[in-house]
Amino acid sequence: MIDKKTAIQLSESKFWERMSFKERAQFQINQELLCMPFDVFHEAVEKTVGHPVFTHEFAVRFEELKNEIMSCRDEMDV
Secondary structure (H helix, E strand, O other): OOOHHHHHHHHHHOHHHHOOHHHHHHHHHOOOOOOOOHHHHHHHHHHHHOOOOOOOHHHHOHHHHHHHHHHOOOOOOO
């Protein structure tokens, strides 16, 4: 797992700009700490799964959402 210092460095580097929505979602869903702005992650999740995801779903159905993101095969990037 990534430590706090590394998460901050990654966020400041804007590394996600070189990633597809699916790559962003799959990377971040597997990290304990945010490594990108939440709105960037949230958009990536919605684009990846192909439907709206309410913010509370990240807490109440995290594992189900994670499984959905990780099982997505089709690239939903626009």
